[in-house]
Amino acid sequence: MKIRPDEVMICNGMLTQIGVSFRPVKGKRVAVFKCSCGKNVITRVQHVRYGSISSCGCAGVESSRKRLTENKIAFKHGKKKSIEYTTWCSMRARCFNRENESYSNYGGRGIKVCDRWLDFELFLADMGSRPNGTSIDRIDNNGNYEPGNCRWADSKTQCNNTRSNLIIEIDGVQRNLKQWSDISGIGRCTIRARLLSKMGWSTKDAVFYPVRRRNKSV
Numbered sequence: 740m741k742i743r744p745d746e747v748m749i750c751n752g753m754l755t756q757i758g759v760s761f762r763p764v765k766g767k768r769v770a771v772f773k774c775s776c777g778k779n780v781i782t783r784v785q786h787v788r789y790g791s792i793s794s795c796g797c798a799g800v801e802s803s804r805k806r807l808t809e810n811k812i813a814f815k816h817g818k819k820k821s822i823e824y825t826t827w828c829s830m831r832a833r834c835f836n837r838e839n840e841s842y843s844n845y846g847g848r849g850i851k852v853c854d855r856w857l858d859f860e861l862f863l864a865d866m867g868s869r870p871n872g873t874s875i876d877r878i879d880n881n882g883n884y885e886p887g888n889c890r891w892a893d894s895k896t897q898c899n900n901t902r903s904n905l906i907i908e909i910d911g912v913q914r915n916l917k918q919w920s921d922i923s924g925i926g927r928c929t930i931r932a933r934l935l936s937k938m939g940w941s942t943k944d945a946v947f948y949p950v951r952r953r954n955k956s957v
Contacts, residue, residue: 749784752793760784822869827859830875830884850877853885866891907934909943919946926950 748756753775760770768784774795786792833845834852856862865886866875876892877884906915907930920927923946933945940948 749787751787751790753798754780754782754787754793754795756784756787823863823866824859826869826875827856827862831857834884848881850881851883853883855886856884907942907946909946923947 746760749770749772750756754772755775756770757773757779758771760768762768769781770784770787771779771781772787772795773779774797776795776797778795778797780795782792831852832839833841834850835846836842837846839846856865866889869875869891873891873893875884876890878888878890882888906913907919909919914922916927916930920930923930925946925948929950930945933940933948934942
């Protein structure tokens with residue numbers, strides 16, 4: 740058995756090396772690690788160093804326990820296959836799972852799910868059943884998923900509430916770009932171009948001034 744007494748102790752995940760590593764006869768180098776749960780475990784140094792093992796096994800047990808608890812809650816309400824449960828799972832994935840395709844627009848921007856809504860039962864109690872034709876919508880697009888900032892909304896409402904929809908104030912009235920476009924009949928792209936141009940358009944003229952049509956020669 741070969742011992743390496745001068746090595747740097749490894750700390751990764753929930754494991755902290757507490758003894759020098761040694762190599763059993765015809766074996767890979769191992770060491771004693773203390774898990775944050777208090778249990779000691781002997782495992783391969785390389786597995787801990789590169790993160791393939793990050794606990795004594797308690798993390799996996801806790802994760803399984805949590806999934807079972809969540810499933811029991813969902814089954815309790817008859818919601819395991821419901822759109823509310825799917826919405827809840829997707830909401831958490833967008834905020835916490837770096838591998839999720841939408842993470843950059845949610846968790847990557849600092850958007851979180853409040854502690855209360857990490858429990859599906861409480862999320863369901865606050866939001867209620869989802870009306871047909873709606874999905875979850877944050878009233879403040881820079882705010883978190885939490886009571887008071889979320890609602891079930893249809894696609895038109897959500898479109899009007901996107902971050903990219905410009906808010907315009909005319910005579911003390913605030914509406915977004917799409918809403919002013921619907922009122923004036925002037926296209927959104929035209930209004931946006933006028934506001935961003937260097938031609939000195941006033942806000943009111945940019946929204947309401949008629950578009951000049953060019954006469955086509957016969």
